[in-house]
Protein backbone atom coordinates (compact mmCIF):
# COMPACT_ATOMS: atom_id res chain seq x y z
CA UNK A 913 0.00 0.00 0.00
CA UNK A 914 2.75 2.42 0.97
CA UNK A 915 4.79 1.60 -2.12
CA UNK A 916 1.74 2.18 -4.32
CA UNK A 917 1.29 5.55 -2.67
CA UNK A 918 4.99 6.36 -3.14
CA UNK A 919 4.83 5.49 -6.83
CA UNK A 920 1.70 7.62 -7.22
CA UNK A 921 3.26 10.67 -5.56
CA UNK A 922 6.56 10.23 -7.41
CA UNK A 923 4.75 10.07 -10.76
CA UNK A 924 2.97 13.31 -9.87
CA UNK A 925 6.34 14.87 -9.04
CA UNK A 926 5.65 15.07 -5.30
CA UNK A 927 7.80 13.79 -2.46
CA UNK A 928 5.93 11.09 -0.56
CA UNK A 929 5.56 11.39 3.21
CA UNK A 930 7.37 8.87 5.40
CA UNK A 931 5.93 5.42 5.99
CA UNK A 932 5.21 6.35 9.62
CA UNK A 933 3.28 9.47 8.64
CA UNK A 934 1.46 7.53 5.97
CA UNK A 935 0.38 4.84 8.47
CA UNK A 936 -0.71 7.48 11.00
CA UNK A 937 -2.93 9.16 8.40
CA UNK A 938 -4.39 5.83 7.28
CA UNK A 939 -5.17 4.98 10.89
CA UNK A 940 -6.52 8.44 11.73
CA UNK A 941 -8.78 8.58 8.68
CA UNK A 942 -9.84 4.98 9.21
CA UNK A 943 -9.28 4.05 5.55
CA UNK A 944 -10.24 0.52 4.63
CA UNK A 945 -7.24 -0.96 2.83
CA UNK A 946 -8.25 -4.56 2.53
CA UNK A 947 -11.16 -5.67 0.38
CA UNK A 948 -14.17 -6.94 2.30
CA UNK A 949 -14.69 -10.66 2.75
CA UNK A 950 -16.44 -12.21 -0.16
CA UNK A 951 -19.75 -13.51 1.07
CA UNK A 952 -21.56 -13.41 -2.24
CA UNK A 953 -21.17 -15.38 -5.42
CA UNK A 954 -20.48 -13.60 -8.69
CA UNK A 955 -24.09 -13.85 -9.80
CA UNK A 956 -25.44 -12.26 -6.60
CA UNK A 957 -22.86 -9.51 -6.88
CA UNK A 958 -23.77 -8.90 -10.52
CA UNK A 959 -27.45 -8.70 -9.59
CA UNK A 960 -26.73 -6.11 -6.91
CA UNK A 961 -25.07 -3.95 -9.54
CA UNK A 962 -28.21 -4.37 -11.68
CA UNK A 963 -26.50 -6.14 -14.55
CA UNK A 964 -28.69 -9.21 -14.56
CA UNK A 965 -32.37 -9.95 -14.97
CA UNK A 966 -34.49 -10.55 -11.89
CA UNK A 967 -35.79 -13.86 -13.27
CA UNK A 968 -32.25 -15.23 -13.56
CA UNK A 969 -31.53 -14.09 -10.02
CA UNK A 970 -34.79 -15.55 -8.67
CA UNK A 971 -33.93 -18.93 -10.19
CA UNK A 972 -30.46 -18.67 -8.67
CA UNK A 973 -31.91 -17.95 -5.21
CA UNK A 974 -34.40 -20.83 -5.58
CA UNK A 975 -31.55 -23.20 -6.47
CA UNK A 976 -29.51 -21.87 -3.56
CA UNK A 977 -32.36 -22.53 -1.13
CA UNK A 978 -32.89 -26.00 -2.60
CA UNK A 979 -29.20 -26.79 -2.11
CA UNK A 980 -29.39 -25.47 1.45
CA UNK A 981 -32.35 -27.74 2.22
CA UNK A 982 -30.59 -30.73 0.63
CA UNK A 983 -27.51 -30.06 2.74
CA UNK A 984 -29.64 -29.81 5.87
CA UNK A 985 -31.38 -33.09 5.04
CA UNK A 986 -28.05 -34.80 4.32
CA UNK A 987 -26.65 -33.61 7.65
CA UNK A 988 -29.70 -34.89 9.49
CA UNK A 989 -29.41 -38.21 7.65
CA UNK A 990 -25.69 -38.51 8.43
CA UNK A 991 -26.31 -37.75 12.12
CA UNK A 992 -28.99 -40.44 12.50
CA UNK A 993 -28.30 -43.21 15.00
CA UNK A 994 -26.88 -46.30 13.32
CA UNK A 995 -28.93 -49.44 13.66
CA UNK A 996 -27.16 -52.78 13.30
Ligand SMILES: [Zn+2]
Pocket residue numbers: 952953954955956957972976
Ligand atom coordinates in the same frame (compact mmCIF):
# COMPACT_ATOMS: atom_id res chain seq x y z
ZN1 LIG B 1 -25.41 -16.19 -5.39
